[in-house]
Amino acid sequence: MLCIDSLCWLCQRPLAIAQQGICSICLSLLPALPNCCHRCGLPTEPLLSSCDECQQKPPVWSQLIAVSDYCYPVKYFITRLKFYGEDKYAPLLSRLLLLSWLDARRNRQMKRPQLLLSVPLHHTRHWKRGFNQTALIARRLAHWINVPYGEDMLIRHRATLPQQSLKAGLRQHNLTNAFTCAGDVRGLHIALVDDIVTTGNTVAEISHLLLHHGAASVQIWCLCRTLKSEGK
Numbered sequence: 001m002l003c004i005d006s007l008c009w010l011c012q013r014p015l016a017i018a019q020q021g022i023c024s025i026c027l028s029l030l031p032a033l034p035n036c037c038h039r040c041g042l043p044t045e046p047l048l049s050s051c052d053e054c055q056q057k058p059p060v061w062s063q064l065i066a067v068s069d070y071c072y073p074v075k076y077f078i079t080r081l082k083f084y085g086e087d088k089y090a091p092l093l094s095r096l097l098l099l100s101w102l103d104a105r106r107n108r109q110m111k112r113p114q115l116l117l118s119v120p121l122h123h124t125r126h127w128k129r130g131f132n133q134t135a136l137i138a139r140r141l142a143h144w145i146n147v148p149y150g151e152d153m154l155i156r157h158r159a160t161l162p163q164q165s166l167k168a169g170l171r172q173h174n175l176t177n178a179f180t181c182a183g184d185v186r187g188l189h190i191a192l193v194d195d196i197v198t199t200g201n202t203v204a205e206i207s208h209l210l211l212h213h214g215a216a217s218v219q220i221w222c223l224c225r226t227l228k229s230e231g232k
Helices: 024-028 052-056 074-084 089-108 123-129 133-145 168-175 201-212
Strands: 063-068 115-118 154-156 179-181 189-197 217-225
Touching (some): 063 089, 074 089, 074 189, 074 217, 089 133, 133 189, 179 201, 201 217
Parallel strands (some): 063 217, 115 189
Antiparallel strands (some): 154 179
């Protein structure tokens, strides 16, 4: 008899590999991203790789990849992992992000990073939640693409308000001097993993920090890129 986790979480068809979570049909039917700027990840004109804003004032990171907009079903999987501790969704989310990176490797020559990092939680939030959801994903990705994962190289030493609770204009101030780099990143091409990028202030703050410490470049790998216009 098939156990429940041997069925696709979306269509309930049997899975050949239970850890994949969703079947190949549902995978192909995930909401597709529109043509997005390779730099900021927001929609741009068809056939263009860079939006007008990034041509004039690009973000500090070099490229951004995402699995989907902040919508069902990826939003649902993140929510169940992040707030309900259902870690069975971590392999699926890791796989989806891996597929997005492989697509970027093929279609826009995205370089393999030399180090993977994840956006850290403050120790009090980590203690309350029991885990860092982005670390669960980044650790798997690092293993799969055979690059080091810097488990403790980024530290969130100041507790901040949840970004989603703040208006866009307050989000940058909320993060000022919130992070510390505790490892040697000099000369390294780094991929920074996050679950959701909205304004981009969190990943921009960390990217600035890494580049200040000598990193050669920073890529952003996220599960969801919120495509509504809320500023960068």
